Amino acid sequence: MRTRFIKVKKYIFCLIVFFVFISFCMGMIYAWLRWNDSVINEFHLAESVNPIINETFSDNVKSNVFVSIGETKYPVYVRASIVVNWQDSDGNILAFVPTFNHDYTLELGNDWFESGGFYYYKYIVDSGKQTTNLIDKCEQVNASPEKEYNLNVKIVVQTIQAIGTTDENNISAVEDAWNVKVNDNGTLSKN
Helix, strand or coil, X not given: CHHHHHHHHHHHHHHHHHXXXXXXXXXXXXXXXXXXXXXXXXXXXXXXXXXXXXXXXXXCEEEEEXXXXXXXXXXXXEEEEEEEEEECCCCCECCCCCCECCCEEEEECCXXXXXXXXXXXXXXXXXXXXXXXXXXXXXXXXXXXXXXXXXXXXXXXXEEECCCEXXXXXXXXXXXXXXXXXXXXXXXXXX
16 A cells, blocks of 8 residues: 555646656746847748740741840849750650751850750840740751751740849849859859
């Protein structure tokens, strides 16, 4: 009987210690929350630029491909990727990749340079403005390996703000994100 009474006392003692510990922790959390200054979130949602790809397509020739920038609060730099493949009318893509200067020709604009698989527009594009031609002319010169497939040239565009820096070292956002060089006159070049 005495052992049972001791076990109950130990159980009650453990419960009391547990509740004292929880109360102490809750008190510390309350004190920390009560006497620490609150922090206001200073982040702002990024503005959507929504670049638009403009092109002319006639007689299986894609030409005058350039990028327009909508109304924004800041100027941007533009880069694009040119994806060329064989595609049928249902959107299926053939496993064989078209070969440049064999299956198609591609004349690029002068104000763009290639680096790491992207084409970079050298100049800043202001709100509501456009680039010069990325592609002057792209033309299919040979048929696809399978009859029902045609040359498909897709342009994927990205923009990044042209003003501001990313850290205390004054590295511009475009240099940090895209690994290109911003020259003294604001134009881009290979890094």
